[in-house]
Every structure is written in structure tokens, then in C-alpha cells.
Amino acid sequence: MRKILTGNYAVAEAVKLADVEFIAAYPITPQTTIVERLAEMVERGELNAEFVRVESEHSALAAVYGASAGGLRAFTATSSHGLLYMYEMCWWVANSRLPVVMAVVTRTIGPPWNIHTEHTDILTLRDTGWIIAMSENAQEALDLTLLGFKIAEQVNLPFAIGLDGFQVSHTAEVVDVPESLDGFLPKRERFFVIEPGNPITVGGLTENECSMTIRKEMAKDMERVGELVRNSGYVRDYDLVEEYRMEDAEYVVISMGAWCGDMKDAIDILREKGVQIGMLRLRFVRPFPKEFVEKLDCKVLVVDRNYSVGLGGIIATEVKSIANCDVHGIVAGLGGVDVGVDDFVSMFRKFVRGELKGWWP
Amino acid sequence: MVAIKDLSKEKFVLPGTTACQGCPHVLGLKALGMVLGDRAVLVVPAGCTTIIAGLKDRASLKFPLLHVPFASGPAVATGLSSAFKRLGKYGIPVVWMGDGASDIGFATLSGACIRKDDMIVIVSDNEAYMNTGIQASGTTFWKAKTTTSPAGKKEEKKDLALIMLMHRADYVATASVGYLQDFISKLERAKEIEGFRFIHLHSPCPPGWGFDSSETVEIARMAVKCGAWILWEFDGELKISAPSRPYADKSKRLPLKEYIRAQRRFRHLSDEDIKEIEKKIDEQWKALK
Numbered sequence: 001m002r003k004i005l006t007g008n009y010a011v012a013e014a015v016k017l018a019d020v021e022f023i024a025a026y027p028i029t030p031q032t033t034i035v036e037r038l039a040e041m042v043e044r045g046e047l048n049a050e051f052v053r054v055e056s057e058h059s060a061l062a063a064v065y066g067a068s069a070g071g072l073r074a075f076t077a078t079s080s081h082g083l084l085y086m087y088e089m090c091w092w093v094a095n096s097r098l099p100v101v102m103a104v105v106t107r108t109i110g111p112p113w114n115i116h117t118e119h120t121d122i123l124t125l126r127d128t129g130w131i132i133a134m135s136e137n138a139q140e141a142l143d144l145t146l147l148g149f150k151i152a153e154q155v156n157l158p159f160a161i162g163l164d165g166f167q168v169s170h171t172a173e174v175v176d177v178p179e180s181l182d183g184f185l186p187k188r189e190r191f192f193v194i195e196p197g198n199p200i201t202v203g204g205l206t207e208n209e210c211s212m213t214i215r216k217e218m219a220k221d222m223e224r225v226g227e228l229v230r231n232s233g234y235v236r237d238y239d240l241v242e243e244y245r246m247e248d249a250e251y252v253v254i255s256m257g258a259w260c261g262d263m264k265d266a267i268d269i270l271r272e273k274g275v276q277i278g279m280l281r282l283r284f285v286r287p288f289p290k291e292f293v294e295k296l297d298c299k300v301l302v303v304d305r306n307y308s309v310g311l312g313g314i315i316a317t318e319v320k321s322i323a324n325c326d327v328h329g330i331v332a333g334l335g336g337v338d339v340g341v342d343d344f345v346s347m348f349r350k351f352v353r354g355e356l357k358g359w360w361p
Numbered sequence: 362m363v364a365i366k367d368l369s370k371e372k373f374v375l376p377g378t379t380a381c382q383g384c385p386h387v388l389g390l391k392a393l394g395m396v397l398g399d400r401a402v403l404v405v406p407a408g409c410t411t412i413i414a415g416l417k418d419r420a421s422l423k424f425p426l427l428h429v430p431f432a433s434g435p436a437v438a439t440g441l442s443s444a445f446k447r448l449g450k451y452g453i454p455v456v457w458m459g460d461g462a463s464d465i466g467f468a469t470l471s472g473a474c475i476r477k478d479d480m481i482v483i484v485s486d487n488e489a490y491m492n493t494g495i496q497a498s499g500t501t502f503w504k505a506k507t508t509t510s511p512a513g514k515k516e517e518k519k520d521l522a523l524i525m526l527m528h529r530a531d532y533v534a535t536a537s538v539g540y541l542q543d544f545i546s547k548l549e550r551a552k553e554i555e556g557f558r559f560i561h562l563h564s565p566c567p568p569g570w571g572f573d574s575s576e577t578v579e580i581a582r583m584a585v586k587c588g589a590w591i592l593w594e595f596d597g598e599l600k601i602s603a604p605s606r607p608y609a610d611k612s613k614r615l616p617l618k619e620y621i622r623a624q625r626r627f628r629h630l631s632d633e634d635i636k637e638i639e640k641k642i643d644e645q646w647k648a649l650k
Binding site for chain 1: 399400401402404411412414415416417420422423424425426427428429430432433436437438439440441442443444445447448450451452453454468469471472476478
């Protein structure tokens with residue numbers, strides 16, 4: 001069914017379709033309208049879930065952790081400072097192998113206070129063991145949330161879906177909402193459930209080797225994600241990346257998130273002028289789509305809306321560690337600074353001419 | 362009053378725990394097993410009990426057990442209790458936490474309590490961060506020496522149970538490992554009630570307080586007898602519990618000096634210091650009477 005939905009409402013629709021049983025949330029802009037909508041759905045009886053108003057993001061993920069350990073399908077959402085506040089629990093959930101799903105509406109980390117989009121917040125998850133997806137628009141926000149539950153429960157790793165603050169979260173678009181999921185998301189047996197009368201211990205002290213084994217096993221399951229995404233059986237086909245006008249491309253732009261729409265427009269404009277340029281849009285950051293980067297044989301530009309002070313753009317750094325060709329990184333749009341189609345046209349032109357520096361503007 | 366001989370003989374604390382000699386937590390955990398049996402599902406934030414529970418498969422506790430980050434205990438139990446309800450499981454989440462976890466996780470106590478989430482929270486209070494090597498906490502006794510208060514604690518001592526009472530918890534009690542029968546009957550009562558139940562258990566720590574490991578129970582009883590630790594229960598109304606009742610009358614109390622002088626953590630205190638503490642204790646009684 002086609003509906004007009006913001007990215008945040010699209011996520012809420014997906015959570016409803018997934019028959020989530022437990023939601024705990026704490027308000028933070030620009031995430032709040034996801035959980036507001038979910039609270040309404042629960043109050044109206046459209047969604048048979050428990051909705052818990054917790055005292056912090058740390059508690060939101062702690063409660064979701066408890067519910068998931070007890071066997072429930074559980075969800076939360078956050079942004080920026082909220083994600084940082086719950087950071088400890090992010091690791092706890094991942095190493096406990098609980099298939100929790102969380103929407104991260106990306107927002108700049110302060111100070112100064114800034115509610116606009118930047119991707120540095122969600123990228124703090126990159127070493128935790130969460131699967132990390134990044135949507136381009138409301139449709140993808142819905143689809144990746146549904147895929148999130150499916151994949152998370154298949155590999156027993158938590159799943160984060162990124163949405164750019166305001167650009168996706170608060171922008172209304174036409175979204176195709178599946179009427180029903182037709183068995184796409186069956187209830188799955190958990191490999192452990194905490195319940196009375198079953199004296200198992202999770203998370204206690206072990207020999208050091210056990211900590212290492214856990215991370216190794218997580219890596220193995222993370223490796224399976226690409227194949228599972230490609231063969232998910234969802235109504236639309238997805239992969240870890242979107243390849244846009246990549247045929248015969250001599251120049252390839254790598255980036256992620258909402259502004260990739262503008263980048264594609266810029267690519268169209270340059271293509272008309274005869275520039276052989278295309279785009280590899282990262283739909284997933286973890287697992288990192290290594291196989292797509294490895295096979296590139298062209299000049300690569302990575303546009304990062306995030307920054308690791310002292311080294312550079314995070315995605316550019318990762319691409320450089322994998323690619324077998326020239327990679328140039330540029331950092332742009334931090335703090336939600338607007339970068340539009342015209343900017344991308346001139347940015348890509350400079351790149352083609354070999355005149356591009358490391359920051360935009 | 363519950364007769365201990367009528368309680369389950371099943372052991373939930375197994376032989377060979379890694380607890381220190383004379384550990385008060387083990388006494389409390391044994392009582393918990395006797396009353397709640399296999400209905401108890403433990404949520405344990407970082408603390409002494411992380412160690413007591415044992416290494417990997419050499420576990421010492423026969424409860425289902427989630428080890429959780431320091432500041433998360435009651436919030437995790439919120440999720441767990443929701444799962445038990447929804448899935449029709451006959452379990453009670455029991456957050457077994459220390460005084461340190463109730464410092465760092467204070468907001469989680471507050472949140473779970475106002476929501477009346479279904480759980481029993483037991484703060485087994487040994488009056489310092491003992492697991493990390495005796496550092497002062499919010500409930501560390503006035504003027505007590507710890508490794509972070511080498512000249513004696515200067516801050517106030519917070520009264521957790523009264524704070525939880527002010528949240529309108531469904532059930533609040535204080536207890537002591539020196540009066541296990543009183544603790545057991547409070548657990549029995551807590552088990553019957555639904556909602557947020559809070560028990561603040563006084564747990565003297567031999568290495569942390571500086572007394573012989575054979576004297577845990579004796580020191581716990583002295584704390585009650587000198588009036589420093591008051592046993593009470595709120596179950597619709599607030600009542601001083603039987604073991605503490607005589608000490609509402611100050612003249613019946615054991616001299617505070619005897620309690621203080623029995624512990625190395627107070628070795629530096631002057632008679633003046635003890636008088637100051639005595640005033641604090643008198644105020645504590647006034648608030649409850």
C-alpha cells in the first residue's frame with residue numbers, strides 16, 4: 001500500500017509490521033517521532049507490544065536487552081548523544097548475541113548543540129559488533145528495518161538502521177508499505193533464553209580465551225550477512241551496496257545516506273557532459289562491502305559526512321585499506337552544513353581534474 | 362514469623378564459592394534461594410557477586426543469571442519481567458546489586474520504581490565499593506576510612522530505603538544479614554506482592570570494614586543494637602521491625618563506641634567524632650518515628 005510517510009514514521013510502520021513485542025525509549029531529537037508514533041500504535045491497540053518510558057538511553061537499551069534475553073522481539077531508537085549515553089549497553093548487547101534492532105537517526109555530536117545530520121554518531125558503533133545499515137530515503141528506512149529483524153535473528157547480532165536527521169527522518173515521501181509479510185519474519189528459537197527454573201549464566205567471568213572466541217564467532221556470523229541480505233526473500237531485492245551508473249565508470253564516488261540522492265543528480269549532470277562517473281552507495285557499513293570495493297579499477301572519491309580527528313574521514317580510511325586503486329577522501333557537510341547538487345557537480349569536477357582538497361567547502 | 366525448617370532445603374548457593382571468608386552476600390543469597398527457590402531469576406550488575414558467581418562453568422549460583430553493566434540492573438529487569446509476563450513464565454526478576462551499583466544506577470532504581478515494574482531489588486550494602494578494593498560510596502558510613510577516603514568519609518550517607526519509599530514503591534524494607542529470619546520473612550512478604558519491591562540489606566564486610574571473618578553476623582547485630590542500622594518495613598504502613606524495636610528507646614541501645622571500636626575502618630575516630638555520628642543516628646530514628 002502506498003502511503004505518505006516521513007522516514008521516522010516509516011520505521012514505526014516497519015516495527016508494527018514486524019510484530020515487535022517490547023519497545024523502550026527515551027526522547028531525543030530527531031529520533032523522537034519514531035517512538036511517539038509507536039506509543040500511539042500501542043495505545044490504540046494496533047501494535048500488541050509493551051512500551052516502556054525509561055529514564056535514559058542507557059536504560060532504554062538495558063531494558064531492550066532484558067526483554068530480548070527473555071525471548072521477546074525488541075526495538076529502540078536514538079540519536080547522537082543518546083547513542084553515546086547508551087554506548088556501554090551497545091557492546092553488552094552485541095557480545096551477548098542478542099538480535100535487537102535499533103534506529104539511529106543521525107545527528108551531530110556537540111558541543112555546540114546541533115540537531116542536524118552528521119554520520120559520526122552512528123559510526124561509533126562500527127567496532128561493537130552491530131550490523132550497521134544506512135538508508136537513503138524513507139522507503140529504505142522501512143525496508144531496512146524489516147530486513148534488520150530478519151537478519152539480526154538469523155545471525156544473532158544486533159542491527160542498527162541509520163536515517164539522516166530531518167533529511168530522511170522528517171521528510172515525507174511516498175512509501176510502499178507491505179500489506180503483510182507472508183511469513184517473511186517467523187518467530188525464531190533463540191539459542192538461549194533467560195527464564196525461571198533454567199539455571200544458565202550469561203555474561204559472567206570466563207577464561208580470557210572465551211572473550212577472544214566470542215569476537216571471532218561474531219566475525220564469522222557477520223560474514224554471512226551479505227548473502228542473507230541478497231537472499232532475504234523480501235518484497236524488494238537488496239544488497240550491501242547500490243551501484244549507480246557504474247558501467248564503464250572511470251570515476252566512482254563512494255558515500256552513504258540521504259545526500260546520495262543529490263550526488264546521483266550531480267552524476268547525471270556530469271554524465272550528460274560526457275564524464276564517465278558513477279557511484280557506489282554503501283547501504284551497509286558493517287559488514288563492510290569489501291568485495292565491491294576490492295574489484296574497483298578506477299579513480300575513487302569518498303565523501304564523508306563524519307570525521308575522525310587526527311586521521312580523516314572514517315569511510316575514506318576504510319576504503320583506502322581495501323581498495324586496489326587511487327582513493328581520494330573529502331570531508332563535507334559536518335554539523336548538517338548543507339551540500340547540494342551544485343556543490344557535488346563542482347566537487348566531482350574538481351576531483352576529475354585532480355584539483356580537489358580534503359574539505360568541502 | 363517463618364520457621365527456617367519449613368523452607369526448601371534445595372541449595373542455590375553451591376559449595377566452593379569464590380566469596381571471601383565470612384562474606385555477607387552469601388548469607389543473603391542463601392536466604393534468597395530458600396524463599397524464592399527456582400522462581401528467582403537474578404540480574405547482577407558488576408560487584409562482589411560478579412566474582413562470587415564463579416568462573417565460567419564452575420558456577421556457584423544455581424539461579425538463572427544475567428550479568429549486566431554496572432548502571433543497568435533494574436532497567437534490565439524491566440525487560441525481563443515484561444518477557445516473563447508475556448510468555449507466561451512464573452519467574453520473579455531479582456536485581457541483586459551492591460551500594461556502588463545503586464550510586465551509578467540510581468536513575469534506574471528511580472525509573473523502575475515509579476513504573477512499578479515487577480521485580481524485587483535487593484541492595485546488599487557493604488557500605489563501599491568492595492569489589493574494586495574498598496572505595497567510598499554513597500552509603501559508606503559517616504567518617505569511615507576507605508582507600509578513597511583515607512582520612513575518613515566527609516560526605517553524607519544516603520538512605521536508599523527511605524528514598525525508595527518516597528517513590529511510593531509497592532514494598533520497601535530494610536534487613537540485615539545478622540537477622541536472617543527477619544530478612545526471610547520480608548522476602549516471603551515481597552514474594553506475595555506484585556510490582557516494585559525493594560529490600561536494603563545491611564551486609565558487613567570483613568576485609569572492607571576490618572573485622573575478623575568469623576564476626577560478620579556479630580557486627581551486623583551490633584549495628585542494629587546500637588541503632589545505627591534500623592530494621593523497618595513498609596507494607597501499606599511503616600513499621601519498625603521486631604529486632605530493632607527495643608532500640609527506639611535510646612537508653613536500651615548498645616553504646617555506639619562498641620560498634621565503632623570493633624572495626625578497623627573507624628580506628629582513626631576520636632570520641633568527638635563518635636558523638637557527631639551519634640547525633641546522625643538520633644536524627645535517623647526521629648525521621649522514622
